[in-house]
Amino acid sequence: MKGVKVEQVNGNYQVTSDLEKPIPDPNQLLVKPIFGAVNPVDELMRNSGILITNWPWTPCCDVAGVVVEIGSEVTRFKVGDKVFGCQGVGFPGSGGAAEYCLFSEDIAFKKPDHISLAEAATMGVGNQTAALGLWNGLDIALPDPQNLPAISDEWVLVLGGGGSVGGYAVQLSKLSGYKVIASVSARSVGAAVAHGADETVDYKTPVDGQVAKIKEITKGKLHRIIDTTAFNANFVKKVLEEIKDDAGEKYFASVNDWEDCGILPGDAKFYPISLGPLGRPEAKEINEALSKFIAVIQVLVDASKVKPSEYNLVDGTGFESFIEAVKVQSGGSAKKVVAQLQEE
Numbered sequence: 408m409k410g411v412k413v414e415q416v417n418g419n420y421q422v423t424s425d426l427e428k429p430i431p432d433p434n435q436l437l438v439k440p441i442f443g444a445v446n447p448v449d450e451l452m453r454n455s456g457i458l459i460t461n462w463p464w465t466p467c468c469d470v471a472g473v474v475v476e477i478g479s480e481v482t483r484f485k486v487g488d489k490v491f492g493c494q495g496v497g498f499p500g501s502g503g504a505a506e507y508c509l510f511s512e513d514i515a516f517k518k519p520d521h522i523s524l525a526e527a528a529t530m531g532v533g534n535q536t537a538a539l540g541l542w543n544g545l546d547i548a549l550p551d552p553q554n555l556p557a558i559s560d561e562w563v564l565v566l567g568g569g570g571s572v573g574g575y576a577v578q579l580s581k582l583s584g585y586k587v588i589a590s591v592s593a594r595s596v597g598a599a600v601a602h603g604a605d606e607t608v609d610y611k612t613p614v615d616g617q618v619a620k621i622k623e624i625t626k627g628k629l630h631r632i633i634d635t636t637a638f639n640a641n642f643v644k645k646v647l648e649e650i651k652d653d654a655g656e657k658y659f660a661s662v663n664d665w666e667d668c669g670i671l672p673g674d675a676k677f678y679p680i681s682l683g684p685l686g687r688p689e690a691k692e693i694n695e696a697l698s699k700f701i702a703v704i705q706v707l708v709d710a711s712k713v714k715p716s717e718y719n720l721v722d723g724t725g726f727e728s729f730i731e732a733v734k735v736q737s738g739g740s741a742k743k744v745v746a747q748l749q750e751e
């Protein structure tokens with residue numbers, strides 16, 4: 408089948424027609440990807456080979472497409488359904504920049520009519536990563552999507568609240584009953600507020616001023632911090648140092664799962680977010696958690712309570728478009744970058 412491949416670590420993206428067409432297991436769907444969004448992990452994997460079990464490797468882990476075949480035990484989906492989400496990375500059948508890829512029934516989202524396929528392509532990795540951080544890492548109760556909690560006076564600090572993971576972290580924090588203070592640069596204030604942030608702090612201003620502002624706004628009611636940027640452990644330590652004597656356990660979750668941040672001020676509990684192993688048989692805990700979280704997010708998406716991120720769509724349709732989208736994303740796009748891979 409056609410698609411994008413990379414032959415080796417640091418190899419180039421190439422459009423090819425010699426990829427092996429995946430075959431769905433009993434609990435899987437064969438999906439024709441229509442739109443794919445780029446994530447920082449695509450380039451990280453190409454450059455380093457991390458998480459890649461088989462070469463050639465096909466990128467793109469944020470996919471929206473159409474079900475063309477179902478495994479013998481699939482019950483929730485049928486041929487023709489539109490699905491989206493992240494199914495994992497680096498193993499055969501996971502790459503979305505191809506004519507076909509595999510979705511597992513348990514961790515697939517069904518696309519509601521009010522969201523376009525292009526929008527849906529932006530909603531997998533961000534939601535799923537934020538969900539792990541908040542509901543596994545920050546001691547935030549998984550809400551009942553039919554009966555959402557009222558907003559309490561407790562805050563979540565979301566570092567990178569205008570980005571993809573950060574935007575969904577803002578949305579899901581609010582829907583879980585928390586107020587949100589988002590750390591963003593000027594260009595992302597609008598996005599963070601659109602996602603529901605109550606307050607913002609500019610990460611490009613002097614650190615002491617940011618910490619003072621956070622303390623002043625949250626007034627002893629900040630116990631939960633999520634870093635969706637990967638590079639802010641030192642900043643978080645400064646915030647924790649300031650709030651460590653406030654009553655209550657403190658929690659810090661970070662998308663940086665490769666650095667040990669040591670003992671944190673106030674003995675805050677650290678949770679490294681790790682979506683990477685999703686979809687692999689050995690990642691039982693993450694697969695089960697995500698299956699539970701996706702069921703909740705699905706209801707919220709259907710009810711328009713979780714909204715897609717803004718995105719840039721690159722010109723053209725085809726697998727070349729995904730390669731172009733990676734270039735645009737690497738150039739520092741403030742928005743998610745999406746490519747149309749195939750006609751519907």
Ligand SMILES: NC(=O)c1ccc[n+]([C@@H]2O[C@H](COP(=O)([O-])OP(=O)(O)OC[C@H]3O[C@@H](n4cnc5c(N)ncnc54)[C@H](OP(=O)(O)O)[C@@H]3O)[C@@H](O)[C@H]2O)c1
Binds near residue numbers: 663742
């Ligand atoms: N561990 C995992 O399982 C996992 C899963 C998914 C993603 N990730 C990682 O998570 C990171 C974010 O991914 P993404 O897709 O959300 O990227 P993204 O959409 O590009 O968002 C990154 C955001 O970080 C903000 N930012 C950069 N430096 C900051 C700072 N010092 N303080 C506060 N905000 C800052 C940027 O804001 P401005 O645009 O305003 O500068 C941008 O909004 C990437 O490193 C990615 O590899 C990890």
